[in-house]
Amino acid sequence: xxxxxxxxxxxxxxxxxxxxxxxxxxxxxVAFDVAPGELFALLGTNGAGKTTTIETAIGMRRPSxxxxxxxxxxxWTHRRDLAGTVAVIGQETGFADDLTAAETLKLWTDLHRLPxxxxxxxxxxxxxxxxxxxxxxxxxERRRLDLALAVATGPTVLFADEPTTGLDPxxxxxxxxxxxxxxxxxxAVVLTTHYLDEAAELADHVAIMDRGRxxxxxxxxxxxxxxxxxxxxxxRPFDPITLPALAGRSSVDEGRxxxxxxxxxxxxxxxxxxxxxxxxxxxxxxxGPATLxxxxxxxxxxxxxxxx
Amino acid sequence: xxxxTLAVAETRLILxxxxxxxxxxxxxxxxxxxxxxxxxxxxxxSAGALAAVQLGMLLVFGLFMTLTMTLTARRQQLxxxxxxxxxxxxxxxxxxxxxxxxxxxxxxxAVVLGASAWAAGVxxxxxxxxxxxxxxxxxxxxxxxxxxxxxxxxEAAQITVLPGMFVFMIGLFWALVPIDGPAALxxxxxxxxxxxxxxxxxxxxxxxxxxxxxxxxLALSTAVALLAAAVAAKLFRWQPRA
Numbered sequence: 001x002x003x004x005x006x007x008x009x010x011x012x013x014x015x016x017x018x019x020x021x022x023x024x025x026x027x028x029x030v031a032f033d034v035a036p037g038e039l040f041a042l043l044g045t046n047g048a049g050k051t052t053t054i055e056t057a058i059g060m061r062r063p064s065x066x067x068x069x070x071x072x073x074x075x076w077t078h079r080r081d082l083a084g085t086v087a088v089i090g091q092e093t094g095f096a097d098d099l100t101a102a103e104t105l106k107l108w109t110d111l112h113r114l115p116x117x118x119x120x121x122x123x124x125x126x127x128x129x130x131x132x133x134x135x136x137x138x139x140x141e142r143r144r145l146d147l148a149l150a151v152a153t154g155p156t157v158l159f160a161d162e163p164t165t166g167l168d169p170x171x172x173x174x175x176x177x178x179x180x181x182x183x184x185x186x187x188a189v190v191l192t193t194h195y196l197d198e199a200a201e202l203a204d205h206v207a208i209m210d211r212g213r214x215x216x217x218x219x220x221x222x223x224x225x226x227x228x229x230x231x232x233x234x235x236r237p238f239d240p241i242t243l244p245a246l247a248g249r250s251s252v253d254e255g256r257x258x259x260x261x262x263x264x265x266x267x268x269x270x271x272x273x274x275x276x277x278x279x280x281x282x283x284x285x286x287x288g289p290a291t292l293x294x295x296x297x298x299x300x301x302x303x304x305x306x307x308x
Numbered sequence: 309x310x311x312x313t314l315a316v317a318e319t320r321l322i323l324x325x326x327x328x329x330x331x332x333x334x335x336x337x338x339x340x341x342x343x344x345x346x347x348x349x350x351x352x353x354s355a356g357a358l359a360a361v362q363l364g365m366l367l368v369f370g371l372f373m374t375l376t377m378t379l380t381a382r383r384q385q386l387x388x389x390x391x392x393x394x395x396x397x398x399x400x401x402x403x404x405x406x407x408x409x410x411x412x413x414x415x416x417x418a419v420v421l422g423a424s425a426w427a428a429g430v431x432x433x434x435x436x437x438x439x440x441x442x443x444x445x446x447x448x449x450x451x452x453x454x455x456x457x458x459x460x461x462x463e464a465a466q467i468t469v470l471p472g473m474f475v476f477m478i479g480l481f482w483a484l485v486p487i488d489g490p491a492a493l494x495x496x497x498x499x500x501x502x503x504x505x506x507x508x509x510x511x512x513x514x515x516x517x518x519x520x521x522x523x524x525x526l527a528l529s530t531a532v533a534l535l536a537a538a539v540a541a542k543l544f545r546w547q548p549r550a
Contacts, residue, residue, distance in 0.1 A: 090386065
Protein backbone atom coordinates (compact mmCIF):
# COMPACT_ATOMS: atom_id res chain seq x y z
CA UNK A 1 0.00 0.00 0.00
CA UNK A 2 1.32 3.44 -0.88
CA UNK A 3 -0.13 5.07 2.22
CA UNK A 4 0.55 8.67 3.06
CA UNK A 5 -0.51 10.19 6.31
CA UNK A 6 0.82 13.51 7.47
CA UNK A 7 -2.02 15.47 9.12
CA UNK A 8 -4.46 14.96 11.97
CA UNK A 9 -8.19 15.43 11.29
CA UNK A 10 -7.96 15.70 7.51
CA UNK A 11 -10.70 17.25 5.40
CA UNK A 12 -10.12 14.61 2.73
CA UNK A 13 -9.09 11.06 3.57
CA UNK A 14 -8.37 8.52 0.86
CA UNK A 15 -7.47 5.01 1.97
CA UNK A 16 -6.41 2.14 -0.31
CA UNK A 17 -8.60 3.50 -3.08
CA UNK A 18 -9.00 1.27 -6.11
CA UNK A 19 -11.16 1.99 -9.15
CA UNK A 20 -11.56 -0.59 -11.87
CA UNK A 21 -13.31 -0.50 -15.25
CA UNK A 22 -13.75 -4.15 -16.05
CA UNK A 23 -10.29 -5.66 -16.15
CA UNK A 24 -8.58 -2.26 -16.29
CA UNK A 25 -7.41 -0.79 -13.00
CA UNK A 26 -7.51 3.01 -13.27
CA UNK A 27 -6.61 3.69 -9.64
CA UNK A 28 -4.66 1.20 -7.54
CA UNK A 29 -4.34 1.42 -3.76
CA VAL A 30 -4.05 5.19 -3.62
CA ALA A 31 -3.99 6.87 -0.22
CA PHE A 32 -3.56 10.45 0.91
CA ASP A 33 -4.89 13.01 3.37
CA VAL A 34 -5.56 16.69 2.83
CA ALA A 35 -5.79 18.94 5.88
CA PRO A 36 -7.92 22.09 6.14
CA GLY A 37 -5.99 25.01 4.68
CA GLU A 38 -3.74 22.73 2.65
CA LEU A 39 -3.35 22.67 -1.11
CA PHE A 40 -2.59 19.17 -2.32
CA ALA A 41 -1.55 18.67 -5.92
CA LEU A 42 -2.06 15.45 -7.86
CA LEU A 43 0.26 15.30 -10.83
CA GLY A 44 0.42 12.72 -13.55
CA THR A 45 0.20 12.07 -17.25
CA ASN A 46 -3.11 11.57 -19.05
CA GLY A 47 -4.58 8.27 -17.86
CA ALA A 48 -2.57 8.28 -14.64
CA GLY A 49 -5.77 8.08 -12.60
CA LYS A 50 -6.06 11.67 -11.35
CA THR A 51 -9.54 12.39 -12.68
CA THR A 52 -10.90 9.02 -11.56
CA THR A 53 -9.55 9.75 -8.07
CA ILE A 54 -11.23 13.17 -8.07
CA GLU A 55 -14.52 11.80 -9.43
CA THR A 56 -14.57 9.20 -6.67
CA ALA A 57 -13.83 11.84 -4.07
CA ILE A 58 -16.77 13.98 -5.25
CA GLY A 59 -19.16 11.03 -5.17
CA MET A 60 -19.57 10.60 -8.92
CA ARG A 61 -18.03 7.11 -8.87
CA ARG A 62 -18.22 4.33 -6.35
CA PRO A 63 -14.79 2.96 -5.35
CA SER A 64 -14.08 -0.65 -6.34
CA UNK A 65 -12.17 -0.98 -3.09
CA UNK A 66 -10.92 1.25 -0.29
CA UNK A 67 -12.59 4.27 1.27
CA UNK A 68 -12.89 7.99 0.66
CA UNK A 69 -14.06 10.38 3.35
CA UNK A 70 -14.69 14.07 2.76
CA UNK A 71 -15.30 16.05 5.94
CA UNK A 72 -15.74 12.66 7.60
CA UNK A 73 -18.46 11.47 5.20
CA UNK A 74 -18.62 9.00 2.37
CA UNK A 75 -19.12 11.15 -0.76
CA TRP A 76 -20.92 8.33 -2.61
CA THR A 77 -23.68 8.03 -0.01
CA HIS A 78 -23.65 11.66 1.20
CA ARG A 79 -23.32 13.49 -2.12
CA ARG A 80 -26.13 15.93 -1.38
CA ASP A 81 -25.05 16.61 2.21
CA LEU A 82 -21.57 17.48 1.01
CA ALA A 83 -22.62 19.49 -2.04
CA GLY A 84 -23.14 22.65 0.01
CA THR A 85 -19.59 22.66 1.36
CA VAL A 86 -17.65 20.90 -1.39
CA ALA A 87 -16.99 22.68 -4.68
CA VAL A 88 -15.79 21.09 -7.87
CA ILE A 89 -14.03 22.49 -10.90
CA GLY A 90 -14.09 19.77 -13.54
CA GLN A 91 -11.92 19.32 -16.61
CA GLU A 92 -15.01 20.16 -18.66
CA THR A 93 -17.13 22.99 -17.34
CA GLY A 94 -20.55 21.33 -17.77
CA PHE A 95 -22.52 24.47 -18.52
CA ALA A 96 -25.71 24.75 -20.53
CA ASP A 97 -24.54 26.61 -23.64
CA ASP A 98 -27.73 28.66 -24.05
CA LEU A 99 -27.67 30.26 -20.60
CA THR A 100 -25.71 33.48 -20.18
CA ALA A 101 -22.75 33.77 -17.81
CA ALA A 102 -24.87 35.73 -15.32
CA GLU A 103 -27.76 33.25 -15.56
CA THR A 104 -25.37 30.35 -15.01
CA LEU A 105 -23.96 31.98 -11.88
CA LYS A 106 -27.48 32.78 -10.63
CA LEU A 107 -28.66 29.22 -11.29
CA TRP A 108 -25.75 27.95 -9.24
CA THR A 109 -26.25 30.31 -6.30
CA ASP A 110 -30.01 29.60 -6.38
CA LEU A 111 -29.37 25.86 -6.23
CA HIS A 112 -27.19 26.50 -3.18
CA ARG A 113 -29.81 28.89 -1.76
CA LEU A 114 -27.30 31.71 -1.69
CA PRO A 115 -27.93 35.34 -2.64
CA UNK A 116 -26.99 36.30 -6.20
CA UNK A 117 -23.45 37.64 -6.33
CA UNK A 118 -22.61 39.14 -9.71
CA UNK A 119 -19.54 40.78 -8.19
CA UNK A 120 -17.92 37.38 -8.55
CA UNK A 121 -17.96 37.84 -12.30
CA UNK A 122 -15.84 40.94 -11.79
CA UNK A 123 -13.36 38.97 -9.71
CA UNK A 124 -12.77 36.58 -12.60
CA UNK A 125 -12.82 39.43 -15.13
CA UNK A 126 -16.10 38.36 -16.75
CA UNK A 127 -18.38 41.26 -15.76
CA UNK A 128 -18.28 42.57 -19.34
CA UNK A 129 -19.40 39.14 -20.60
CA UNK A 130 -22.26 38.67 -18.11
CA UNK A 131 -24.97 38.80 -20.79
CA UNK A 132 -23.14 36.56 -23.24
CA UNK A 133 -24.33 32.97 -23.64
CA UNK A 134 -21.88 30.45 -22.25
CA UNK A 135 -21.64 28.73 -25.64
CA UNK A 136 -20.17 31.94 -27.07
CA UNK A 137 -17.52 32.30 -24.35
CA UNK A 138 -13.94 31.29 -25.08
CA UNK A 139 -12.44 28.24 -23.39
CA UNK A 140 -10.55 30.45 -20.96
CA GLU A 141 -13.66 32.47 -20.12
CA ARG A 142 -15.59 29.28 -19.40
CA ARG A 143 -12.81 28.15 -17.05
CA ARG A 144 -13.01 31.49 -15.24
CA LEU A 145 -16.79 31.22 -14.94
CA ASP A 146 -16.30 27.74 -13.49
CA LEU A 147 -13.93 29.23 -10.93
CA ALA A 148 -16.50 31.90 -10.03
CA LEU A 149 -19.10 29.19 -9.40
CA ALA A 150 -16.68 27.26 -7.21
CA VAL A 151 -15.80 30.32 -5.14
CA ALA A 152 -19.46 31.46 -4.95
CA THR A 153 -20.39 28.78 -2.44
CA GLY A 154 -17.48 29.51 -0.05
CA PRO A 155 -16.41 25.88 -0.05
CA THR A 156 -14.69 24.04 2.81
CA VAL A 157 -13.20 21.63 0.29
CA LEU A 158 -12.43 22.34 -3.36
CA PHE A 159 -11.59 19.69 -5.95
CA ALA A 160 -10.05 21.42 -8.94
CA ASP A 161 -9.31 19.20 -11.93
CA GLU A 162 -6.88 21.09 -14.17
CA PRO A 163 -8.49 24.48 -13.46
CA THR A 164 -5.95 26.54 -15.39
CA THR A 165 -5.83 24.51 -18.59
CA GLY A 166 -6.43 26.88 -21.50
CA LEU A 167 -5.97 30.05 -19.47
CA ASP A 168 -3.66 32.89 -20.46
CA PRO A 169 -0.83 33.75 -18.03
CA UNK A 170 -2.76 36.62 -16.40
CA UNK A 171 -5.83 34.45 -15.83
CA UNK A 172 -3.64 31.67 -14.44
CA UNK A 173 -2.16 34.06 -11.90
CA UNK A 174 -5.66 35.29 -11.00
CA UNK A 175 -6.75 31.69 -10.49
CA UNK A 176 -3.71 31.03 -8.32
CA UNK A 177 -4.66 34.05 -6.24
CA UNK A 178 -8.20 32.74 -5.69
CA UNK A 179 -6.91 29.27 -4.76
CA UNK A 180 -4.48 30.85 -2.27
CA UNK A 181 -7.34 32.89 -0.81
CA UNK A 182 -9.41 29.76 -0.32
CA UNK A 183 -6.63 27.92 1.49
CA UNK A 184 -5.91 31.03 3.58
CA UNK A 185 -9.57 30.91 4.64
CA UNK A 186 -9.06 27.30 5.75
CA UNK A 187 -10.38 25.40 2.74
CA ALA A 188 -8.71 22.16 1.71
CA VAL A 189 -7.89 22.18 -2.00
CA VAL A 190 -7.14 19.13 -4.12
CA LEU A 191 -5.66 20.26 -7.41
CA THR A 192 -4.76 18.22 -10.45
CA THR A 193 -2.57 19.90 -13.00
CA HIS A 194 -0.26 19.25 -15.92
CA TYR A 195 1.65 22.44 -15.12
CA LEU A 196 4.45 21.42 -12.82
CA ASP A 197 5.39 25.02 -12.14
CA GLU A 198 1.84 25.49 -10.87
CA ALA A 199 2.24 22.63 -8.40
CA ALA A 200 5.62 23.97 -7.33
CA GLU A 201 4.12 27.44 -6.84
CA LEU A 202 0.94 26.48 -4.99
CA ALA A 203 1.12 23.04 -3.41
CA ASP A 204 1.94 22.22 0.18
CA HIS A 205 2.20 18.57 -0.80
CA VAL A 206 2.47 16.87 -4.15
CA ALA A 207 1.68 13.33 -5.24
CA ILE A 208 2.84 12.16 -8.62
CA MET A 209 0.54 9.49 -10.03
CA ASP A 210 1.75 7.02 -12.59
CA ARG A 211 -0.37 4.24 -14.06
CA GLY A 212 -2.95 4.43 -11.29
CA ARG A 213 -0.59 4.55 -8.34
CA UNK A 214 1.14 7.25 -6.34
CA UNK A 215 4.76 7.01 -7.39
CA UNK A 216 6.14 9.96 -5.41
CA UNK A 217 4.80 11.99 -2.53
CA UNK A 218 6.05 14.90 -0.43
CA UNK A 219 6.66 18.59 -0.61
CA UNK A 220 8.15 19.79 -3.88
CA UNK A 221 11.46 20.32 -2.04
CA UNK A 222 11.37 16.79 -0.59
CA UNK A 223 10.65 15.22 -3.95
CA UNK A 224 13.28 17.15 -5.84
CA UNK A 225 15.84 16.54 -3.06
CA UNK A 226 15.32 12.80 -3.43
CA UNK A 227 16.59 13.01 -7.01
CA UNK A 228 20.12 13.77 -8.21
CA UNK A 229 20.88 17.39 -9.06
CA UNK A 230 21.54 18.24 -12.72
CA UNK A 231 24.24 20.16 -14.53
CA UNK A 232 23.62 20.74 -18.22
CA UNK A 233 25.99 22.59 -20.52
CA UNK A 234 27.19 22.80 -24.13
CA UNK A 235 31.02 22.93 -23.92
CA ARG A 236 32.69 24.56 -26.96
CA PRO A 237 34.97 23.03 -28.11
CA PHE A 238 34.05 19.69 -26.57
CA ASP A 239 36.13 16.56 -26.41
CA PRO A 240 34.46 14.20 -23.90
CA ILE A 241 37.76 12.35 -23.34
CA THR A 242 39.22 15.44 -21.67
CA LEU A 243 36.42 15.71 -19.07
CA PRO A 244 37.63 15.64 -15.44
CA ALA A 245 36.64 12.86 -13.03
CA LEU A 246 33.21 13.73 -11.60
CA ALA A 247 31.24 12.30 -8.66
CA GLY A 248 28.07 12.20 -10.78
CA ARG A 249 27.08 10.32 -13.92
CA SER A 250 27.79 12.07 -17.23
CA SER A 251 25.99 11.65 -20.51
CA VAL A 252 26.36 13.45 -23.82
CA ASP A 253 23.59 14.01 -26.31
CA GLU A 254 24.17 16.05 -29.48
CA GLY A 255 26.93 18.09 -27.89
CA ARG A 256 25.02 18.68 -24.65
CA UNK A 257 26.63 17.36 -21.50
CA UNK A 258 24.34 16.31 -18.65
CA UNK A 259 25.70 15.42 -15.24
CA UNK A 260 23.42 13.82 -12.61
CA UNK A 261 25.08 14.20 -9.25
CA UNK A 262 24.60 14.17 -5.52
CA UNK A 263 27.61 16.51 -5.18
CA UNK A 264 26.40 19.48 -7.16
CA UNK A 265 28.82 22.11 -5.84
CA UNK A 266 31.93 19.92 -6.10
CA UNK A 267 31.16 18.68 -9.62
CA UNK A 268 30.28 22.18 -10.79
CA UNK A 269 33.60 23.43 -9.42
CA UNK A 270 35.47 20.64 -11.28
CA UNK A 271 33.74 21.51 -14.54
CA UNK A 272 34.45 25.25 -14.18
CA UNK A 273 38.07 24.50 -13.39
CA UNK A 274 38.33 22.16 -16.42
CA UNK A 275 36.81 24.80 -18.68
CA UNK A 276 39.09 27.56 -17.37
CA UNK A 277 42.21 25.47 -17.85
CA UNK A 278 41.25 24.21 -21.31
CA UNK A 279 39.80 27.46 -22.66
CA UNK A 280 36.37 25.83 -23.08
CA UNK A 281 33.26 28.00 -23.30
CA UNK A 282 30.39 26.63 -21.15
CA UNK A 283 27.35 27.67 -23.20
CA UNK A 284 23.81 27.33 -21.78
CA UNK A 285 25.19 26.29 -18.38
CA UNK A 286 22.49 25.31 -15.91
CA UNK A 287 22.98 23.73 -12.51
CA GLY A 288 20.47 22.98 -9.80
CA PRO A 289 18.25 20.38 -8.17
CA ALA A 290 16.13 18.19 -10.42
CA THR A 291 12.97 19.94 -11.54
CA LEU A 292 9.52 18.39 -11.35
CA UNK A 293 9.56 18.24 -15.15
CA UNK A 294 12.70 16.12 -15.09
CA UNK A 295 11.34 13.87 -12.33
CA UNK A 296 8.10 13.51 -14.26
CA UNK A 297 9.97 12.52 -17.42
CA UNK A 298 12.00 9.94 -15.52
CA UNK A 299 8.91 8.40 -13.97
CA UNK A 300 7.25 8.16 -17.35
CA UNK A 301 10.28 6.36 -18.73
CA UNK A 302 10.30 3.79 -15.92
CA UNK A 303 8.68 0.44 -16.78
CA UNK A 304 6.42 0.56 -13.70
CA UNK A 305 5.90 3.08 -10.94
CA UNK A 306 7.93 2.59 -7.83
CA UNK A 307 5.54 2.33 -4.91
CA UNK A 308 6.08 4.26 -1.72
CA UNK B 309 -37.62 24.97 -4.62
CA UNK B 310 -34.54 23.65 -6.46
CA UNK B 311 -36.91 21.88 -8.88
CA UNK B 312 -38.49 25.25 -9.73
CA THR B 313 -35.05 26.84 -10.16
CA LEU B 314 -34.06 24.07 -12.54
CA ALA B 315 -37.39 24.20 -14.35
CA VAL B 316 -36.98 27.95 -14.97
CA ALA B 317 -33.48 27.37 -16.38
CA GLU B 318 -34.74 24.45 -18.50
CA THR B 319 -37.61 26.56 -19.87
CA ARG B 320 -35.09 29.24 -20.91
CA LEU B 321 -33.00 26.58 -22.64
CA ILE B 322 -36.01 25.19 -24.52
CA LEU B 323 -37.14 28.65 -25.62
CA UNK B 324 -33.64 29.50 -26.86
CA UNK B 325 -33.12 26.34 -28.90
CA UNK B 326 -35.06 26.49 -32.15
CA UNK B 327 -34.84 22.75 -32.88
CA UNK B 328 -36.12 21.77 -29.46
CA UNK B 329 -38.78 24.46 -29.56
CA UNK B 330 -40.12 23.19 -32.88
CA UNK B 331 -39.96 19.54 -31.75
CA UNK B 332 -41.59 20.28 -28.41
CA UNK B 333 -44.11 22.94 -29.26
CA UNK B 334 -44.93 23.29 -32.95
CA UNK B 335 -44.92 19.71 -34.32
CA UNK B 336 -47.04 18.09 -31.56
CA UNK B 337 -49.57 20.93 -31.63
CA UNK B 338 -49.89 20.78 -35.41
CA UNK B 339 -50.19 16.99 -35.29
CA UNK B 340 -52.82 17.11 -32.54
CA UNK B 341 -54.90 19.65 -34.43
CA UNK B 342 -54.53 17.70 -37.67
CA UNK B 343 -55.75 14.52 -35.98
CA UNK B 344 -58.69 16.49 -34.57
CA UNK B 345 -59.50 17.67 -38.07
CA UNK B 346 -59.99 14.01 -39.13
CA UNK B 347 -63.14 13.93 -37.00
CA UNK B 348 -64.77 16.21 -39.50
CA UNK B 349 -64.65 13.30 -41.95
CA UNK B 350 -65.90 10.79 -39.37
CA UNK B 351 -62.63 8.82 -39.36
CA UNK B 352 -62.57 8.26 -35.61
CA UNK B 353 -65.03 5.89 -34.00
CA SER B 354 -65.89 8.35 -31.22
CA ALA B 355 -64.81 11.69 -29.80
CA GLY B 356 -63.10 9.78 -26.96
CA ALA B 357 -61.08 7.62 -29.36
CA LEU B 358 -59.99 10.72 -31.24
CA ALA B 359 -59.02 12.51 -28.03
CA ALA B 360 -56.97 9.48 -26.91
CA VAL B 361 -54.96 9.49 -30.14
CA GLN B 362 -54.45 13.24 -29.89
CA LEU B 363 -53.28 13.02 -26.29
CA GLY B 364 -51.05 10.04 -27.03
CA MET B 365 -49.34 11.76 -29.96
CA LEU B 366 -48.76 14.92 -27.93
CA LEU B 367 -47.12 12.90 -25.16
CA VAL B 368 -45.02 10.80 -27.56
CA PHE B 369 -43.68 13.72 -29.60
CA GLY B 370 -43.84 16.60 -27.14
CA LEU B 371 -42.65 14.81 -24.02
CA PHE B 372 -41.01 11.45 -24.72
CA MET B 373 -39.08 12.32 -27.86
CA THR B 374 -38.07 15.83 -26.79
CA LEU B 375 -37.12 14.72 -23.28
CA THR B 376 -34.89 11.95 -24.64
CA MET B 377 -33.16 14.44 -26.92
CA THR B 378 -32.67 17.13 -24.27
CA LEU B 379 -31.49 14.68 -21.60
CA THR B 380 -28.93 13.26 -24.00
CA ALA B 381 -27.78 16.75 -24.97
CA ARG B 382 -27.53 17.90 -21.34
CA ARG B 383 -25.55 14.80 -20.43
CA GLN B 384 -23.23 15.29 -23.39
CA GLN B 385 -22.61 18.89 -22.24
CA LEU B 386 -21.86 17.47 -18.74
CA UNK B 387 -24.64 19.73 -17.45
CA UNK B 388 -26.27 16.76 -15.68
CA UNK B 389 -22.96 15.89 -14.04
CA UNK B 390 -22.64 19.45 -12.80
CA UNK B 391 -26.17 19.36 -11.38
CA UNK B 392 -25.20 16.18 -9.52
CA UNK B 393 -22.45 18.16 -7.76
CA UNK B 394 -25.06 20.65 -6.52
CA UNK B 395 -27.31 20.20 -3.48
CA UNK B 396 -30.26 19.40 -5.79
CA UNK B 397 -31.85 16.02 -5.06
CA UNK B 398 -32.31 13.43 -7.80
CA UNK B 399 -36.07 13.96 -7.64
CA UNK B 400 -35.78 17.72 -8.06
CA UNK B 401 -33.36 17.34 -10.98
CA UNK B 402 -35.78 14.93 -12.69
CA UNK B 403 -38.73 17.24 -11.97
CA UNK B 404 -36.79 20.32 -13.04
CA UNK B 405 -35.79 18.80 -16.37
CA UNK B 406 -39.11 17.13 -17.22
CA UNK B 407 -41.70 19.59 -15.90
CA UNK B 408 -41.24 22.36 -18.53
CA UNK B 409 -41.91 19.85 -21.32
CA UNK B 410 -44.82 18.35 -19.37
CA UNK B 411 -46.26 21.85 -18.95
CA UNK B 412 -45.88 22.61 -22.66
CA UNK B 413 -47.63 19.34 -23.52
CA UNK B 414 -50.39 20.01 -20.98
CA UNK B 415 -51.00 23.44 -22.56
CA UNK B 416 -51.03 21.86 -26.03
CA UNK B 417 -53.42 19.20 -24.77
CA ALA B 418 -55.72 21.88 -23.40
CA VAL B 419 -55.76 23.60 -26.79
CA VAL B 420 -56.23 20.43 -28.83
CA LEU B 421 -58.82 18.80 -26.55
CA GLY B 422 -60.57 22.13 -26.10
CA ALA B 423 -60.97 22.31 -29.88
CA SER B 424 -62.32 18.74 -29.90
CA ALA B 425 -64.74 19.53 -27.08
CA TRP B 426 -65.94 22.59 -28.99
CA ALA B 427 -66.58 20.43 -32.07
CA ALA B 428 -67.86 17.21 -30.49
CA GLY B 429 -69.17 18.22 -27.08
CA VAL B 430 -67.60 18.27 -23.62
CA UNK B 431 -66.31 15.05 -22.02
CA UNK B 432 -68.55 13.23 -19.54
CA UNK B 433 -65.78 12.86 -16.92
CA UNK B 434 -63.10 15.54 -17.44
CA UNK B 435 -61.27 14.44 -14.26
CA UNK B 436 -60.45 11.15 -16.00
CA UNK B 437 -58.76 13.14 -18.76
CA UNK B 438 -56.47 14.64 -16.11
CA UNK B 439 -55.79 11.16 -14.71
CA UNK B 440 -55.06 9.83 -18.19
CA UNK B 441 -52.72 12.72 -18.92
CA UNK B 442 -50.80 12.45 -15.63
CA UNK B 443 -50.49 8.72 -16.05
CA UNK B 444 -49.28 9.04 -19.62
CA UNK B 445 -46.91 11.87 -18.72
CA UNK B 446 -45.27 9.85 -15.93
CA UNK B 447 -44.89 6.85 -18.27
CA UNK B 448 -43.43 8.97 -21.06
CA UNK B 449 -41.05 10.73 -18.65
CA UNK B 450 -39.83 7.36 -17.38
CA UNK B 451 -39.49 6.15 -20.99
CA UNK B 452 -37.53 9.33 -21.79
CA UNK B 453 -35.01 8.75 -18.99
CA UNK B 454 -34.85 5.04 -19.86
CA UNK B 455 -34.21 5.70 -23.55
CA UNK B 456 -31.69 8.46 -22.78
CA UNK B 457 -29.75 5.96 -20.66
CA UNK B 458 -28.67 4.10 -23.81
CA UNK B 459 -28.61 7.06 -26.21
CA UNK B 460 -25.17 8.53 -26.81
CA UNK B 461 -26.00 11.68 -28.75
CA UNK B 462 -29.08 13.83 -29.42
CA GLU B 463 -28.84 12.80 -33.08
CA ALA B 464 -28.95 9.12 -32.10
CA ALA B 465 -32.13 9.84 -30.14
CA GLN B 466 -34.02 10.05 -33.45
CA ILE B 467 -33.43 6.30 -33.76
CA THR B 468 -33.39 5.15 -30.15
CA VAL B 469 -36.84 6.63 -29.43
CA LEU B 470 -38.42 4.35 -32.05
CA PRO B 471 -38.92 1.25 -29.83
CA GLY B 472 -40.55 3.36 -27.09
CA MET B 473 -42.70 5.16 -29.66
CA PHE B 474 -43.85 1.91 -31.25
CA VAL B 475 -44.66 0.26 -27.92
CA PHE B 476 -46.67 3.26 -26.73
CA MET B 477 -48.48 3.65 -30.05
CA ILE B 478 -49.28 -0.08 -30.21
CA GLY B 479 -50.86 0.24 -26.75
CA LEU B 480 -52.62 3.43 -27.76
CA PHE B 481 -54.24 1.99 -30.90
CA TRP B 482 -54.70 -1.60 -29.67
CA ALA B 483 -56.97 -0.29 -26.93
CA LEU B 484 -59.31 1.03 -29.61
CA VAL B 485 -60.00 -2.54 -30.76
CA PRO B 486 -62.84 -4.08 -28.74
CA ILE B 487 -61.71 -7.33 -27.08
CA ASP B 488 -62.83 -9.16 -23.94
CA GLY B 489 -61.43 -11.62 -21.43
CA PRO B 490 -57.83 -12.00 -20.19
CA ALA B 491 -56.45 -10.52 -23.42
CA ALA B 492 -58.08 -7.20 -22.50
CA LEU B 493 -56.24 -7.22 -19.19
CA UNK B 494 -52.91 -8.03 -20.84
CA UNK B 495 -53.55 -5.27 -23.33
CA UNK B 496 -54.03 -2.76 -20.53
CA UNK B 497 -50.52 -3.55 -19.30
CA UNK B 498 -49.08 -2.32 -22.61
CA UNK B 499 -47.96 1.31 -22.13
CA UNK B 500 -50.38 3.65 -23.85
CA UNK B 501 -53.41 1.35 -23.69
CA UNK B 502 -54.62 2.70 -20.35
CA UNK B 503 -54.34 6.23 -21.71
CA UNK B 504 -56.76 5.32 -24.49
CA UNK B 505 -59.03 3.47 -22.11
CA UNK B 506 -59.22 6.29 -19.59
CA UNK B 507 -59.64 8.97 -22.25
CA UNK B 508 -62.45 7.08 -23.98
CA UNK B 509 -64.14 6.60 -20.59
CA UNK B 510 -63.64 10.28 -19.84
CA UNK B 511 -65.19 11.43 -23.07
CA UNK B 512 -67.79 8.85 -23.93
CA UNK B 513 -68.84 7.96 -20.36
CA UNK B 514 -68.58 4.74 -18.39
CA UNK B 515 -70.85 1.78 -18.77
CA UNK B 516 -71.64 0.15 -15.45
CA UNK B 517 -69.90 1.38 -12.28
CA UNK B 518 -67.56 4.35 -12.57
CA UNK B 519 -64.94 2.95 -10.19
CA UNK B 520 -65.14 -0.55 -11.63
CA UNK B 521 -64.53 0.87 -15.11
CA UNK B 522 -61.44 2.89 -14.22
CA UNK B 523 -59.88 0.59 -11.57
CA UNK B 524 -58.15 -1.83 -13.93
CA UNK B 525 -56.67 0.64 -16.43
CA LEU B 526 -55.59 2.94 -13.61
CA ALA B 527 -53.97 0.20 -11.50
CA LEU B 528 -52.21 -1.51 -14.41
CA SER B 529 -50.97 1.67 -16.04
CA THR B 530 -49.71 3.00 -12.69
CA ALA B 531 -47.83 -0.25 -12.13
CA VAL B 532 -46.32 -0.04 -15.63
CA ALA B 533 -45.35 3.63 -15.10
CA LEU B 534 -43.71 2.84 -11.74
CA LEU B 535 -41.87 -0.15 -13.23
CA ALA B 536 -40.57 1.99 -16.09
CA ALA B 537 -39.50 4.67 -13.59
CA ALA B 538 -37.71 2.08 -11.44
CA VAL B 539 -35.82 0.63 -14.43
CA ALA B 540 -34.95 4.15 -15.62
CA ALA B 541 -33.65 5.07 -12.15
CA LYS B 542 -31.47 1.96 -12.18
CA LEU B 543 -30.07 2.42 -15.69
CA PHE B 544 -29.87 6.18 -16.13
CA ARG B 545 -26.36 7.61 -16.38
CA TRP B 546 -25.67 11.19 -15.31
CA GLN B 547 -22.46 11.48 -17.28
CA PRO B 548 -21.23 10.05 -20.59
CA ARG B 549 -19.73 6.60 -20.44
CA ALA B 550 -15.94 6.81 -19.90
